[in-house]
Amino acid sequence: MTLINQLTAQDEFIGFYLIRELTVKQTNGNPPKDYFDITLSDSSGQLNAKFWDVSKTDKETFFPMGLVKVQGLAHTYRDRLQVKIMKMRLANEEDGVSLTDFIRAAPVRPVDLVHAIRQAAAGIADPQLRSIVEFCIRKVEDKLMHYPAAKSHHHNYYAGLAYHMTRMLEIGDFLCRQRPFLNPDLLKAGIILHDIAKTEEMTAELGIVFDYSVTGKLIGHISMASNWITEAAIRLDIAPESPKVVALQHLVLSHHNLGEWGSPVQPQTAEAVALHHIDAMDAKLQMVEDALDTTPDAEEWTPFIRGLENKAIYRQKL
Numbered sequence: 001m002t003l004i005n006q007l008t009a010q011d012e013f014i015g016f017y018l019i020r021e022l023t024v025k026q027t028n029g030n031p032p033k034d035y036f037d038i039t040l041s042d043s044s045g046q047l048n049a050k051f052w053d054v055s056k057t058d059k060e061t062f063f064p065m066g067l068v069k070v071q072g073l074a075h076t077y078r079d080r081l082q083v084k085i086m087k088m089r090l091a092n093e094e095d096g097v098s099l100t101d102f103i104r105a106a107p108v109r110p111v112d113l114v115h116a117i118r119q120a121a122a123g124i125a126d127p128q129l130r131s132i133v134e135f136c137i138r139k140v141e142d143k144l145m146h147y148p149a150a151k152s153h154h155h156n157y158y159a160g161l162a163y164h165m166t167r168m169l170e171i172g173d174f175l176c177r178q179r180p181f182l183n184p185d186l187l188k189a190g191i192i193l194h195d196i197a198k199t200e201e202m203t204a205e206l207g208i209v210f211d212y213s214v215t216g217k218l219i220g221h222i223s224m225a226s227n228w229i230t231e232a233a234i235r236l237d238i239a240p241e242s243p244k245v246v247a248l249q250h251l252v253l254s255h256h257n258l259g260e261w262g263s264p265v266q267p268q269t270a271e272a273v274a275l276h277h278i279d280a281m282d283a284k285l286q287m288v289e290d291a292l293d294t295t296p297d298a299e300e301w302t303p304f305i306r307g308l309e310n311k312a313i314y315r316q317k318l
Contacts, residue, residue: 045294
């Protein structure tokens, strides 16, 4: 079977793939005709595909998260590789394929990532901050084993959220050694909690986000995480208005930096400034790494990356 990142223009191929996204659209012709705009994926990456002239039966047969056998032609459209699907059917038991074979995952075992997060929380010297962080981890611990960090921008795969947290903890540990004025307990706590409520903001299965929850749409992960900190303080008999609790909430509430990016306040403590830039750096570098890893080997440029001001990345071969 041909992996997605091995396809090149003019390749005719047959293989099994996961329908990650599927939208019914219409052509510009007169009369317009329905077609599928599909994102096909496997463990190596994903690629846009078109299935033209779909029938009523097709629309009742194919849905996101379905495994399909595809006969297709890879071609270039607007300087980007795309697939024209010639034939497509649902996979069946006789095909011997499993959904988990087509899921992208963090490059580190989820159990090891969650263990690293637990260890980091246990290493927070301040007992009140440690208790608040551990309280919040217990609310979502099972979901940390598989949740993505986002729907599309970064770490959008199985255990991506835990991978994002773990890599940020590594960067934070380095920065605290380089910049001793930073409070390592506070920064570590902020890193673990900044995105932890994404487990309730999004509805996900096998690392793929289907939608945002009602609470996620109406409140969002930033406000939810801040509320969890208040809940933890009350349950643990810590004054919610204490400087530590307020400082931790400020980290969470400001980590997106700007109101248009979702933060009600801007970073106004040293640790908050550090957290915002650690988060942004890890997310953006992961976007680059993922784009390079999942772009077909024959392509010199990655697709345009929305999180990087819609820039493409050139694959240097030095």
